[in-house]
Amino acid sequence: MPQVALVGYGRFGRALGTLLEAAELGYRAMDPVAEPPEPLRARSVPELLEGAELVVVAVPVPRMREVLLTLRPHLTPRHLVLDVGSVKVKPVEALTEVLGAQVPWVGTHPLFGPLSLAMAERPMRVVLCPNPLHPDAAPRARRFYEALGCEVIEQTPEGHDRVMARTHALTFFVAKGMVDSGSAVDVPFAPASFKALSRTIETVRMDAGHLFNAIQQENPFATEARGRLLAALQAIHRDLEALPSGVQAREAAGLSAPGLEPGPPEVREPREHIDQLDRELVELLARRAELARRQRRAQPPGNEPARKEALLAVRRAWARELGLEPQEVEALFRVVLDARG
Structure with a gap:
């Protein structure tokens, strides 16, 4: 795989660097604000691009054109430039x-961030927008991301942004609204839905x-998506305000919130629920194995038996809190620890 030049070493740039290191891909990085550590730092564009074939531009979308203009005099046809913007x-x-x-x-969008990488969430997916001006660029980009352990989804820029407007942008929009309204608080008696x-x-x-x-301003379809959501919420609000007053009157009218009428119940056997939980357990074990590998790489050798017994004591305490048999839970974790993924 080629040497990688990483332009931008903010939160995502640093997180991407951990993936490059795990895949044993050498890279240099350059950022005028968040300076990379000395072994990785390039002090000029020529130094950054020396020996590199892949150039990953990890800067805010509004700065994209400015950074590309800075890079342009030093780029050649042997380079492949990728952006990682959310739009x-x-x-x-x-x-x-x-x-x-x-x-x-090639335009690309890794559908993961620093937090999901830190928690070893899988799968890691990347949207890739093939470029008709350079037909060979998309396969090269795909090989790069697959070497990092990513699944690649091909999409047009417009198709990508339409989906992101209805998902990514609206999620952020609703989250900020709940935070600003004081609704996003942690209370002990909150229902599971909240x-x-x-x-x-x-x-x-x-x-x-x-x-x-x-995400809101650079996505050309975000305004429309927000408007549709707001119109739907306002319509629901008006319908609720129009309900007859009094519990008996409302029951007699037979009214309910539009769009929430119950559909036919989905009957699921306990075995199906168990299978779903087991799948989730296996996924969690895979994430735990990855985090354990990282810990072993970063943690100096120490008193491993003592660490293990301290960890097991905490797990036994968790078991007692949840009404489980502590010794059985300990036995399970001994198997997990001995597996050393």
């Missing part, structure tokens, strides 16, 4: 304008809250 129409426009048919390029929303909000705040403006 694709505007970055692809900048790539087309600045690099055109002279330097190969707890699920609360986890989503916390993920947004921890992983990519700084992307809010870019």
Whole structure:
């Protein structure tokens, strides 16, 4: 695999660097603000690009064109330039304008962030927008991301941004609205439905809250998606306000919130629920194995037996809190620890 030049060493750039290191892909990085560590740092564009075939531009979308113009005099047809922006129409426009048919390029969007990487969440997916000006660029980009352990999904820039407007942008929009309204608080008696929303909000705040403006303003379809959501919420609000007053009157009218009428119940056997939980357990074990590998690489050798017994004591305490047999839970974790994924 080629040497990689990483332009931008912010939160995502640093996280991407951990993937490059895990895949044993050498790279240099350059960022005027968040300086990379000394062994990786390039002090000039020529130094950054020396020996590199792949150039990953990990800068905010509004800065994309400016950074590409800085890189352009030093790029050649042997380079492949990738962006990693959360929107694709505007970055692809900048790539087309600045690099055109002279330097190969592909627009990409890794659908994971620093938090999901830190938690070893899988699968890691990447959207790739094939470039008709450089037909060979997309296969090269695919090989790069697959070497990092990613699944690749091909999509047009417009198709990507339409999906992101209805998902990514609206998730951030709703999360910010709940935070600003004071609704996003953790209370001990919150129902499961709110707890699920609360986890989503916390993920947004921890992983990519700084992307809010870019996701809303740089996606050409975000305004329309927000408008549709607001119109639907306002219509629901009006319908609720129009309900007859009094419990008996409402029951007699037989009214319910539009769009929430119950459908036919889905009957599921306990075995199906168990299978679903077992699948989730296997996925969690895979994530735990990856985190354990990282810990072993980063943690100096020590008193392993003592560490193991301390860990097991904590797991026994968790078991007692949840009404499980501590010794059985300990036996399970001994198997997990001995597996050493």
